[in-house]
Amino acid sequence: MKLTVVGCSGSFPSAESACSSYLVEADGFRLLLDMGNGALGELQRHCGLYDLDAIFLSHLHADHCIDMCAYFVARYYRHDGGRCAPIPVYGPEGTEHRLTTAYADTPTASSMSEVFDFHTVKPGSFDIGPFSVHTERVSHPVEAYGIRVEHGGRSLTYSGDTGVCDRLDELARDTDLFLCEAAFTDGKESIPDLHLNGREAGESAARAGARRLVLTHIPPWTDPQTNLADARAVYDGPVELARPRATYGI
Numbered sequence: 001m002k003l004t005v006v007g008c009s010g011s012f013p014s015a016e017s018a019c020s021s022y023l024v025e026a027d028g029f030r031l032l033l034d035m036g037n038g039a040l041g042e043l044q045r046h047c048g049l050y051d052l053d054a055i056f057l058s059h060l061h062a063d064h065c066i067d068m069c070a071y072f073v074a075r076y077y078r079h080d081g082g083r084c085a086p087i088p089v090y091g092p093e094g095t096e097h098r099l100t101t102a103y104a105d106t107p108t109a110s111s112m113s114e115v116f117d118f119h120t121v122k123p124g125s126f127d128i129g130p131f132s133v134h135t136e137r138v139s140h141p142v143e144a145y146g147i148r149v150e151h152g153g154r155s156l157t158y159s160g161d162t163g164v165c166d167r168l169d170e171l172a173r174d175t176d177l178f179l180c181e182a183a184f185t186d187g188k189e190s191i192p193d194l195h196l197n198g199r200e201a202g203e204s205a206a207r208a209g210a211r212r213l214v215l216t217h218i219p220p221w222t223d224p225q226t227n228l229a230d231a232r233a234v235y236d237g238p239v240e241l242a243r244p245r246a247t248y249g250i
């Protein structure tokens with residue numbers, strides 16, 4: 001698998017990065033995990049506008065899904081007058097309604113479904129193209145999922161947004177790359193069931209036995225080096241900060 005960080009800024013975009021969006025490729029299949037603010041522009045550095053094969057939305061906070069409204073425009077009002085065939089979109093209950101409402105003025109109530117084939121995510125295992133995926137509910141104020149993506153005996157686990165959560169540890173069990181949020185700073189912000197800090201992300205990776213940890217979803221007002229040091233203090237494996245345009249072979 002190849003992972004490309006399209007956007008990794010937490011909660012709102014930074015000058016350097018769009019919000020959450022990660023491209024996962026294998027066997028010529030392109031799966032996008034989340035499409036937050038600014039992601040659609042950055043995505044076009046990495047693949048053609050119409051080259052995605054499936055989209056997974058971890059939850060419906062704007063910093064994870066709002067560019068789907070822009071992507072609707074690109075697919076529905078193609079410059080050649082055609083309309084794109086529906087692409088599979090996996091998201092929590094109510095994804096179609098939320099995106100339709102956010103867009104505010106779709107031609108009809110079902111216009112989104114003309115270009116997006118919506119599937120409701122529940123905890124469990126299923127296939128997306130060549131990938132075997134497993135989803136689990138994580139601890140966040142809205143219905144939110146972490147996802148483990150497997151291909152060819154290798155695995156990537158993406159936390160989505162979550163507080164400390166046993167199910168996240170299980171999802172990341174022995175995973176090859178753990179892409180884990182670390183939005184908070186230890187000792188500064190402490191709200192249960194919302195976000196992890198660097199230490200908590202490191203502890204989750206350690207409990208899970210993850211082979212590599214990449215910290216992501218760090219907001220522009222948070223010092224990433226503090227979170228990186230806090231994760232390193234509790235996790236022995238390799239840890240780094242996600243950066244826009246970084247790629248990983250998994």
Ligand SMILES: [Zn+2]
Nearest residue numbers: 011061063161
């Ligand atoms: Zn978020």
Ligand SMILES: [Zn+2]
Nearest residue numbers: 059061140161
């Ligand atoms: Zn969120």
